Amino acid sequence: MNRISQRRHWERIYEGSEEEKLGWYEAMPKPSLDLINTIGTNKNGRLLIAGAGTSRLADCLLEQGFNDIIATDISSQALCLLKKRLGEKARGKVTFVVDDLLRPKLLPGFAPVQFWQDRAVLHFFVDEEDRQAYFDLLREMLAPGGHALLAAFNLQGAKMCSGLPVMNYNAEMLSKSLGPEFELISSFDFTHHTPSGEPRPYVYGVWRREG
Numbered sequence: 001m002n003r004i005s006q007r008r009h010w011e012r013i014y015e016g017s018e019e020e021k022l023g024w025y026e027a028m029p030k031p032s033l034d035l036i037n038t039i040g041t042n043k044n045g046r047l048l049i050a051g052a053g054t055s056r057l058a059d060c061l062l063e064q065g066f067n068d069i070i071a072t073d074i075s076s077q078a079l080c081l082l083k084k085r086l087g088e089k090a091r092g093k094v095t096f097v098v099d100d101l102l103r104p105k106l107l108p109g110f111a112p113v114q115f116w117q118d119r120a121v122l123h124f125f126v127d128e129e130d131r132q133a134y135f136d137l138l139r140e141m142l143a144p145g146g147h148a149l150l151a152a153f154n155l156q157g158a159k160m161c162s163g164l165p166v167m168n169y170n171a172e173m174l175s176k177s178l179g180p181e182f183e184l185i186s187s188f189d190f191t192h193h194t195p196s197g198e199p200r201p202y203v204y205g206v207w208r209r210e211g
């Protein structure tokens with residue numbers, strides 16, 4: 001699927017589905033929040049939610065006092081819905097950036113970020129070239145001393161999602177992709193259940209960038 005078809009695919013998903021029926025919907029993004037809180041992330045630091053979709057993470061972070069959030073996604077419809085839901089409480093605190101993580105035009109202008117969060121986005125990048133592009137952007141944008149939180153389908157996890165093939169990971173594979181300057185702080189397996197009750201095993205990890 002080329003880049004334009006990818007964008008259309010995700011636009012159609014968000015135009016045609018109720019948020020609560022999406023397989024990845026979480027009423028409360030607890031595993032991500034737990035990791036963000038465990039490492040004591042600075043609430044004034046810039047935190048980027050990669051492939052944010054309509055995730056509730058931004059809602060929860062605003063409630064906790066985070067005030068410089070970049071919510072980015074390839075789908076303008078997803079960010080439109082997110083912006084609408086957050087309403088006034090996002091004013092001056094959340095920046096919505098429609099961009100492609102693999103061919104970014106705007107995102108590098110928002111560097112440096114202190115925190116990079118990705119749940120259920122990286123695993124869609126199955127081509128080596130696309131994975132390279134993704135990790136190049138992460139390394140370009142994440143400040144030294146900053147943290148990356150990655151959550152992807154684990155090795156026991158689904159092989160497809162949303163009609164697309166995925167790449168399955170464990171923590172070692174994610175560490176290797178990030179590179180030697182990243183130190184793994186914590187990782188765990190977590191099984192998400194889709195709204196229809198299907199188990200979706202993920203690996204979660206958080207890494208600190210040393211240099």
Ligand SMILES: C[S@@+](CC[C@H](N)C(=O)[O-])C[C@H]1O[C@@H](n2cnc3c(N)ncnc32)[C@H](O)[C@@H]1O
Binds near residue numbers: 025051053073078120
């Ligand atoms: C399965 S959803 C996960 C959404 C959100 N992270 C969550 O946990 O609810 C994958 C998201 O990645 C976005 N996405 C897919 N490819 C992308 C790309 N190349 N650049 C930016 N976002 C992308 C999709 O639009 C979608 O919102």
